[in-house]
Amino acid sequence: DAMVIQNPRYQVTQFGKPVTLSCSQTLNHNVMYWYQQKSSQAPKLLFHYYDKDFNNEADTPDNFQSRRPNTSFCFLDIRSPGLGDAAMYLCATSWTGGVREKLFFGSGTQLSVL
Amino acid sequence: GENVEQHPSTLSVQEGDSAVIKCTYSDSASNYFPWYKQELGKGSQLIIDIRSNVGEKKDQRIAVTLNKTAKHFSLHITETQPEDSAVYFCAASIARSGGGADGLTFGKGTHLIIQP
Numbered sequence: 001d002a003m004v005i006q007n008p009r010y011q012v013t014q015f016g017k018p019v020t021l022s023c024s025q026t027l028n029h030n031v032m033y034w035y036q037q038k039s040s041q042a043p044k045l046l047f048h049y050y051d052k053d054f055n056n057e058a059d060t061p062d063n064f065q066s067r068r069p070n071t072s073f074c075f076l077d078i079r080s081p082g083l084g085d086a087a088m089y090l091c092a093t094s095w096t097g098g099v100r101e102k103l104f105f106g107s108g109t110q111l112s113v114l
Numbered sequence: 115g116e117n118v119e120q121h122p123s124t125l126s127v128q129e130g131d132s133a134v135i136k137c138t139y140s141d142s143a144s145n146y147f148p149w150y151k152q153e154l155g156k157g158s159q160l161i162i163d164i165r166s167n168v169g170e171k172k173d174q175r176i177a178v179t180l181n182k183t184a185k186h187f188s189l190h191i192t193e194t195q196p197e198d199s200a201v202y203f204c205a206a207s208i209a210r211s212g213g214g215a216d217g218l219t220f221g222k223g224t225h226l227i228i229q230p
Contacts, residue, residue: 004157009155040123041223042118042120042203042219042220042221043203044220045218045219090157090158092158102148102163103150103158103160104157104160105150105158105159106157107156107157108157
C-alpha cells in the first residue's frame with residue numbers, strides 16, 4: 001500500500017544521455033515535489049507542481065525539467081546528465097487542505113552517472 | 115532564503131538512553147518545523163512537527179521544542195530503541211494561510227545510531 005511510488009529504485013545512465021525518473025501517487029494530492037539529495041547533504045528542492053502550475057527554484061539548472069501529465073504522475077527529466085548530477089532523487093506530495101505542509105515521500109531513485 | 119543548520123551529523127547512543135538533535139534556522143518568518151525520519155530503502159516519513167505558536171509538542175517517546183527568539187528547535191527521543199536508528203532531518207518552512215505551496219528547507223541530517 002505504497003502511497004508515493006518511485007521507479008526505478010536505482011538508475012544508471014551515461015554522461016550526457018537523457019534520463020527520466022518517474023513518480024506516481026495514490027493520495028490524490030495536488031502538490032508534487034522533486035528533491036535532489038547528494039550524499040551527506042540536505043534534500044534540495046528542485047521544483048514543484050501545484051496542480052498544473054510549475055514552480056521552479058531559482059537555482060535549479062536548466063538541465064532539469066519536469067512534467068506532470070495528470071494528478072497521479074510526475075516525471076523528472078535530466079536532459080544531459082553530468083557526473084555532478086549523481087544523487088538520490090526524492091519525490092514528495094502534499095495537499096492544500098488540512099495539514100498541507102506534511103510531505104509524503106517516495107523511497108527515492110538513486111541515480112548514477114557513468 | 116532560509117538556511118537550516120543541523121547538529122550533530124552523527125549521534126551514537128546506548129539503547130535506552132535519550133537522544134537530542136538540534137537545528138537552527140535563519141528566517142524569522144518560518145513558522146512550521148517538521149522532523150523526518152529516513153530509513154534505508156524507505157521513503158522519509160514525518161515523525162513530528164511543531165508550529166511557531168507553541169513551544170513544545172510531545173508524541174510518546176518523541177518530543178520537539180521550539181525557541182522562536184533564538185531560532186532553534188530540537189528533537190528529543192527518550193528510551194531509544196534499535197528501530198530508532200535512522201537519518202533524521204529537520205526542516206523549516208513558511209506555512210501560508212492564503213494557499214500556495216512552499217517547499218521545505220532541510221537540514222543536512224543526523225545519522226542516529228542506537229548501540230545495543
